[in-house]
Structures are given as C-alpha cells and as structure tokens.
Amino acid sequence: xxxxxxxxxxxxxxxxxxxxxxxxxxxxxxxxxxxxxxxxxxxxxxxxxxxxxxxxxxxxxxxxxxxxxxxxxxxxxxxxxxxxxxxxxxxxxxxxxxxxxxxxxxxxxxxxxxxxxxxxxxxxxxxxxxxxxxxxxxxxxxxxxxxxxxxxxxxxxxxxxxxxxxxxxxxxxxxxxxxxxxxxxxxxxxxxxxxxxxxxxxxxxxxxxxxxxxxxxxxxxxxxxxxxxxxxxxxxxxxxxxxxxxxxxxxxxxxxxxxxxxxxxxxxxxxxxxxxxxxxxxxxxxxxxxxxxxxxxxxxxxxxxxxxxxxxxxxxxxxxxxxxxxxxxxxxxxxxxxxxxxxxxxxxxxxxxxxxxxxxxxxxxxxxxxxxxxxxxxxxxxxxxxxxxxxxxxxxxxxxxxxxxxxxxxxxxxxxxxxxxxxxxxxxxxxxxxxxxxxxxxxxxxxxxxxxxxxxxxxxxxxxxxxxxxxxxxxxxxxxxxxxxxxxxxx
RNA sequence: GGCCCCUUGGUCAAGCGGUUAAGACACCGGCCUUUCACGCCGGUAACAGGGGUUCGAGUCCCCUAGGGGUCACCA
Numbered sequence: 001x002x003x004x005x006x007x008x009x010x011x012x013x014x015x016x017x018x019x020x021x022x023x024x025x026x027x028x029x030x031x032x033x034x035x036x037x038x039x040x041x042x043x044x045x046x047x048x049x050x051x052x053x054x055x056x057x058x059x060x061x062x063x064x065x066x067x068x069x070x071x072x073x074x075x076x077x078x079x080x081x082x083x084x085x086x087x088x089x090x091x092x093x094x095x096x097x098x099x100x101x102x103x104x105x106x107x108x109x110x111x112x113x114x115x116x117x118x119x120x121x122x123x124x125x126x127x128x129x130x131x132x133x134x135x136x137x138x139x140x141x142x143x144x145x146x147x148x149x150x151x152x153x154x155x156x157x158x159x160x161x162x163x164x165x166x167x168x169x170x171x172x173x174x175x176x177x178x179x180x181x182x183x184x185x186x187x188x189x190x191x192x193x194x195x196x197x198x199x200x201x202x203x204x205x206x207x208x209x210x211x212x213x214x215x216x217x218x219x220x221x222x223x224x225x226x227x228x229x230x231x232x233x234x235x236x237x238x239x240x241x242x243x244x245x246x247x248x249x250x251x252x253x254x255x256x257x258x259x260x261x262x263x264x265x266x267x268x269x270x271x272x273x274x275x276x277x278x279x280x281x282x283x284x285x286x287x288x289x290x291x292x293x294x295x296x297x298x299x300x301x302x303x304x305x306x307x308x309x310x311x312x313x314x315x316x317x318x319x320x321x322x323x324x325x326x327x328x329x330x331x332x333x334x335x336x337x338x339x340x341x342x343x344x345x346x347x348x349x350x351x352x353x354x355x356x357x358x359x360x361x362x363x364x365x366x367x368x369x370x371x372x373x374x375x376x377x378x379x380x381x382x383x384x385x386x387x388x389x390x391x392x393x394x395x396x397x398x399x400x401x402x403x404x405x406x407x408x409x410x411x412x413x414x415x416x417x418x419x420x421x422x423x424x425x426x427x428x429x430x431x432x433x434x435x436x437x438x439x440x441x442x443x444x445x446x447x448x449x450x451x452x453x454x455x456x457x458x459x460x461x462x463x464x465x466x467x468x469x470x471x472x473x474x475x476x477x478x479x480x481x482x483x484x485x486x487x488x489x490x491x
Numbered sequence: 492g493g494c495c496c497c498u499u500g501g502u503c504a505a506g507c508g509g510u511u512a513a514g515a516c517a518c519c520g521g522c523c524u525u526u527c528a529c530g531c532c533g534g535u536a537a538c539a540g541g542g543g544u545u546c547g548a549g550u551c552c553c554c555u556a557g558g559g560g561u562c563a564c565c566a
Contacts, residue, residue: 009566010566011565011566013565013566043566044566045565045566046565046566048565049565049566050566107564111564114564125492126493127492127493127494127562128562151564153564166495171495171496171497174495174496175495176494176495177494180493180494180562181562182562184563185563185564187564188564189564190564192564194563194564194565194566195565195566196566198566199566214560215495215496215497215559215560216559216560216561216566217560217561217566218495218496218560218561219494219495219496219560219561219562220561220562220566222495240496242496242497242559242560243559243560245558245559247501247502249558249559250558250559251559251560277503280503280504280515281503282503284503284504284505285505286505286506287505287514288504288505288513288514288515289514289515290503290504290514290515290516291515307497307503307504308496308497308498309496309497309498309559310496310497310498310558310559310560311502311503311504312501312502312503313502313503314501314502314503314516314517316502316516316517317502317503317515317516317517318516319516320515320516320517321516323528323529327528327529365528365529366527366528366529367528368528391526424525427525437525438525439524439525439526440525441525442525442526443525443526445525446525446526452526452527453526453527454526454527454528455526455527456526456527456528457525457526458525458526459525
C-alpha cells in the first residue's frame with residue numbers, strides 16, 4: 001500500500017488564518033488517522049509579500065494549537081528543501097523539460113500588450129483569453145531572444161478542446177472545459193515559477209498522496225492537472241474542503257473581528273477550544289457529541305464526513321466551548337497562563353503562586369475567556385476600592401444595612417475555626433437569631449468583601465480571603481456607609 | 492459576466508428512499524440557589540422555490556433563485 005503523505009502549504013504573507021488552521025488540522029487528522037506523514041511547506045515564491053515574520057508566526061500558531069508535522073523547513077526530511085524559495089533550480093529543470101518537449105513556450109508579450117488585449121476583449125464584450133501570439137514564434141529564434149536577455153514568461157500549451165476532470169474525494173467528479181482556459185503562465189519573467197507550477201512540482205517530488213486544501217483551489221486544479229499531464233506524472237488524490245465564512249456569509253476579513261489564530265490566543269481562547277471548534281466546522285463525527293479531545297477524533301476522522309457546504313463561524317459557540325475548557329483545565333496551567341499579564345505579576349510580589357492557584361481553582365468555573373480569570377481574581381490580590389453602584393444602592397442604603405453588616409462582623413470575629421462549615425453555620429444561626437433571612441446577611445457581605453454583586457460562593461471567598469482581611473473589609477464597608485449617610489444628611 | 496461549488500432552524504450540524512426531521516450554541520420559560528455562572532427540565536425555530544422519477548423524496552434528476560469560489564508575471 002502506498003503510504004499516506006499530506007501537506008499543509010501556507011504562503012507566509014500574513015498571520016495563520018483560522019481557515020488555514022482548519023485546513024492544517026484536517027491534514028493533520030488525516031495523516032494521524034492513516035499513520036501517514038504531514039509535510040509543512042512554505043510557499044514563499046512571492047518575494048514581495050513573503051516575510052520571515054509571517055513564516056515564524058504560522059509555525060508558532062500551529063505549534064500552539066498542538067498540530068505537529070513530520071517534515072518541514074524547521075525539521076528537515078528526505079524531500080526538502082521545504083521552502084519554495086530554495087527550490088528554484090528544481091523548478092527550472094522541469095520548466096526546461098517542458099520547453100524542450102514543446103509542452104510550453106516562451107512568451108515575450110509585455111504587460112502593456114496584454115493589457116491592450118484585455119481592453120479589446122472587454123470592448124467587444126467577450127471573455128479575455130491570451131491570444132497565443134507567441135505560440136507561433138520560431139523556437140530557435142525565441143531561444144535566441146531569451147539568451148540575449150530579453151524578458152520572457154513561460155506559458156503552458158493548453159489543448160483547446162476536450163475537458164479536464166478533477167476527481168475530488170469530497171466533491172466527486174468535476175469537469176472543466178479546456179476551451180475555457182488559456183495558455184497560462186507557469187514561470188514569471190524573473191525566472192520564478194507561478195503557484196500552479198510550483199505546487200505541482202513540489203507535490204509530486206514530495207510524494208504527496210492526498211492534496212487536502214481549501215475550496216478556493218478547486219478552480220485551479222484543472223490547470224494543475226494539465227501540468228501533471230505535460231510532465232507525465234501521476235495525479236495525487238484531491239480533496240477540497242469548503243470555506244469558512246463570516247457571520248454575514250461573506251468572506252472572512254479583518255472587519256469581522258478576530259480571524260487569526262494569534263488574535264484568538266490574545267483574546268484568551270485556549271488551543272483545545274479552538275481546535276475542537278474548528279474540527280466541528282466542516283467535519284462531523286456522526287454522533288451527538290460536541291466536546292472532543294482532538295486525539296479522540298483521530299480514529300474517527302475521514303473525508304466522508306467532511307461537509308461540502310461552506311460554514312459560517314459562530315463566535316458564541318467557540319466562546320461557550322472555551323468556557324468549558326477553562327473550567328476543565330488544571331488550575332496550575334491557568335495560573336501560569338494569566339501570569340503573562342503584568343497585573344498578575346504584580347500580585348505575586350506580595351502573594352504566592354499557591355494562593356493564585358487556589359483562587360483560580362475557585363473562579364475558573366465561571367470564566368469564558370482567560371482575561372475573565374484575571375478580572376475575577378482581582379479582589380483577592382487588590383484592595384476593594386469601590387462598590388458596584390447598583391449593589392450599593394440595594395445593599396448598603398437600607399435602614400438596617402449597618403446592623404446587618406454589624407451582624408456579619410460579629411459572626412466573623414467570633415468564628416475561630418473560620419472554615420466553610422463553621423462560617424456558614426454561624427451565619428445562618430445569626431440570621432435566625434435576628435429573624436432575618438440568611439440572604440439578607442449574605443448580600444451586603446458579598447458587596448463588602450468583593451465590591452461586587454456576584455462572586456463564587458461567599459463562604460469560599462471568605463475562607464480564601466482570610467479572617468483578617470474579611471474583618472477589615474466589613475469595617476471598611478461600614479465606614480463607607482457611615483460616610484454616605486453623613487453626606488446624605490448634608491444635602 | 493463566463494466557469495465551478497454549495498443550499499436542513501439565527502449558527503454548526505445528524506440524516507445517505509419510508510424518522511413524531513437528532514444533537515449542540517444562541518434565545519425564551521422553569522428548577523436548583525447566598526449572587527453570578529454551572530447543572531438539570533421544558534419551549535420557540537428548518538428540509539430555498541418549482542418541476543419531474545417513485546407506491547413513497549430532505550434524501551435521486553432537471554430548472555430557477557440565493558450564497559460562495561475562481562478567472563494575475565498572488566498564493
């Protein structure tokens with residue numbers, strides 16, 4: 001059996017897009033499922049737009065997601081080099097082969113000439129197709145002109161009749177009429193191959209068995225097949241995965257918010273969540289399970305369950321998943337994650353990592369994004385500097401607010417054990433002694449301790465805060481009430 | 492515009508000729524409860540339209556409409 005070899009071939013002209021990430025993921029899943037290899041290849045022949053930073057960012061993005069590859073620019077392999085910019089001699093060899101066999105020819109038409117042809121076509125209202133003017137040039141003469149240094153591109157001779165059929169694993173058989181294609185350019189005048197040519201040479205030489213890529217490449221595939229045929233090479237299997245669309249069904253772009261893996265990372269999404277979400281965008285397990293560890297997807301993954309229709313991505317579902325993964329994550333890891341923020345670093349100058357982990361353990365069930373964790377942890381490390389406005393109106397402005405807090409103070413002062421159990425028991429006893437509901441004691445207490453109207457269970461909060469800080473904060477709240485009542489009277 | 496692909500609730504989607512057309516997110520109720528989340532229970536909501544084929548069509552075929560892709564010396 002021929003071994004399975006797939007590839008992810010981004011062009012390093014920008015960040016790793018979530019569409020690209022999903023393509024990489026599908027390739028990865030396919031390779032892992034069939035025990036094949038994933039090749040990472042950088043398509044950087046566009047010297048004007050490719051940057052080292054982009055390349056770096058893409059590799060980092062993939063690694064962050066946990067997608068690993070078996071061969072690539074950073075790790076080598078038997079089919080390198082894995083940067084197209086280092087393969088010029090290889091492309092030129094096969095370009096020459098096509099020139100020699102007559103399957104391709106030099107074209108000396110200038111950009112202006114071509115622009116004129118296009119303009120004419122538009123005037124006449126017909127589809128533009130290259131006139132094939134240079135097709136009839138004498139070969140010896142053309143070669144002479146090239147040798148003398150005249151700029152030329154190389155075009156493939158495309159048959160004007162017949163059809164080219166793409167046998168696609170996801171879409172089935174798709175036919176394209178050859179008459180609709182013109183003699184397209186396979187090498188630019190600077191000697192570098194165009195995308196369609198380089199991709200064919202590389203996929204063949206790298207022994208790629210399955211080309212799994214985005215649907216935008218489907219229309220290019222017949223051109224590539226023509227090149228395979230001209231070179232007398234066997235075809236790989238093709239599989240074109242549908243696009244990911246923005247919520248308004250248009251192509252995803254910056255105006256739709258975060259679109260790159262890096263941006264999602266900065267917003268506080270976990271790699272497991274993004275991976276899980278992306279896996280389900282276009283692939284389905286056939287079961288009703290939505291939460292998946294990618295490793296559990298590997299044995300199930302195949303192209304039969306990949307959807308043919310475009311998928312609109314839904315940030316809310318991703319966010320929901322992220323909340324799930326945060327609540328399931330180890331608190332140690334989450335603590336390390338938020339330590340990247342300066343605000344959290346400052347906390348640790350007067351506190352311990354152990355305490356941070358305890359706090360994270362308490363709050364992680366309520367967070368949707370990583371920054372939520374920082375926000376929810378803040379009052380454990382910073383003083384309460386103010387009170388939620390609505391909360392203060394509700395819990396600090398009643399006639400008996402002072403008495404209720406006084407009761408809380410008594411409970412806290414008297415409790416020597418200061419455990420979940422002892423505190424709750426004491427507080428509930430106090431409430432019934434005073435003939436009020438426990439909630440009447442709890443709400444002002446929460447506001448006093450946290451400055452907020454919502455928090456984890458208040459006894460858990462209190463225990464983590466410690467007796468001294470609790471007492472201090474209750475007194476602080478009583479002082480605040482005192483002050484406000486005084487102000488009130490003055491008005 | 493030509494060519495190509497796609498079309499089940501707002502979104503992701505199951506379904507592969509016979510189902511009361513799953514499930515998840517979101518939304519709306521309710522329960523739980525010290526708040527907020529979580530969780531649990533329940534609800535609203537879909538086969539784009541029209542023709543065929545068939546005893547029977549979301550499932551097969553055709554047309555229309557809509558969406559997307561592609562038509563570069565970008566990838």
